[in-house]
Amino acid sequence: MINLSTADPAFDRAFTTLVNARREADADVARDVRTIVASVRDEGDAALAAFTKKFDHHDLNETGWRIERSEWLAAYEGLDPVLRDALELAAERITAYHEKQRPADSDTTDAAGVRLGARWNAIQAAGIYIPGGRAAYPSSVLMNAIPARVAGVERIAMVTPTPNGEINPLVLAAAHIAGVTEMWRIGGAQAVAALAYGTGRIAPVDVITGPGNAWVAEAKRQLYGVVGIDMVAGPSEIVVVADGQNDANWIAADLLSQSEHDPTSQSILFTDDAAFARAVADAVDLQIGTLSTAQTARTAWDANGAIIVTASLEEALPLVDRLAPEHLELACDDPQALFDRVRHAGSVFMGRHTPEAIGDYVAGPNHVLPTGRRARFASGLSVLDFMKRTSFLQLDPASLAAIGPAAVALAEAEGLPAHARSVALRLPLT
């Protein structure tokens, strides 16, 4: 973890180094993913089986490629009622939030008499990636499959790695609740490539969504264009802006909630109170030892964590924008005043009683969010990622006569005479 202060003359250089650090996509990851993707494209299921053996340590021909619906249902029915209720509550709240994202079609006639509009359609087949290397993510099943279902996607093909052939029953139960239509026991860059190109067993999809580690995120990035993607949602990140009135233990837990995801995760605290900064650093060190995820959290915190003391909370805001974090917590009395001045963040958690983890599970907005400073240009997963828009137009003789001559003039100016003729032939003779 690094300690910085904006009062330090060397601050600008140190902060720029922090902003530019490429935690997730070093050259080796990009090169290895290129090899994996090419193997799956050329060798299909044989490559999938080999990579699954290498990375997830099981033989797909023994454990089975697909996980059948009967197993999802059995898992759902066998769930502890407390967990079943929790999943159902999460699913209800996520559905309610995403239903409001359904876009409206448009169909209008303008002053020239031209009918203009746009119609939204769901994509036909979505591939959803559910991480499963270090932890199981039933919450990510809901966050991906529910918006796809709300959009009206017919085929929702879920992939998830099953290390040593084992899968968490909660993941199966979540697939049952959320409306997944097929499930494959594969993960990593190889699963993303299989969904993009298709293999003997797996039909290709139109769009791949979902979070994952550095290899998964890089595979989506490389395959964009072969398929659509939501955005690059890699190793988790959090920035907390907190004044000295907070409980240091609460803020330490918030920082660790994202450090425990991945050794390359990043957690950063900005505070205007140097004594509070020291208290949080101590609380993080005390809490790490109590976590079953201590090893991952410790690696991430030591390598990528930062505590930055500023002269005021306001001073932190342009620095937050430069980081464009996946998650931003504003832990102070008037979070709205700070929020009004933040431009780049995937999702913002306002006030002292809104820990980021509530958004990971049950609040409603999507937890699949852009990482690696991509909140500068990308947004969290939504219903729109599973839809696309077709524009349409309709003219009659009068409206063509009104705007057609301008099109003819422009076509001739572009040196495209067939374009000009196609319009001119329909215009009244003058």
Ligand SMILES: NC(=O)c1ccc[n+]([C@@H]2O[C@H](COP(=O)([O-])OP(=O)(O)OC[C@H]3O[C@@H](n4cnc5c(N)ncnc54)[C@H](O)[C@@H]3O)[C@@H](O)[C@H]2O)c1
């Ligand atoms: N940004 C978001 O919205 C969001 C949401 C949830 C989770 N996450 C992130 O998802 C990630 C989950 O990671 P995970 O590892 O638990 O599961 P994962 O499913 O993303 O990755 C596991 C797979 O990674 C591949 N892999 C592992 N080591 C490899 C290597 N050396 N070379 C090639 N491939 C390799 C294997 O194929 C393995 O099956 C975390 O980074 C977490 O922070 C992000």
Ligand SMILES: N[C@H](CO)Cc1c[nH]c[nH+]1
């Ligand atoms: N914080 C993750 C997004 O970066 C989402 C998640 C799921 N489960 C727990 N956390």
Ligand SMILES: [Zn+2]
């Ligand atoms: Zn999380």
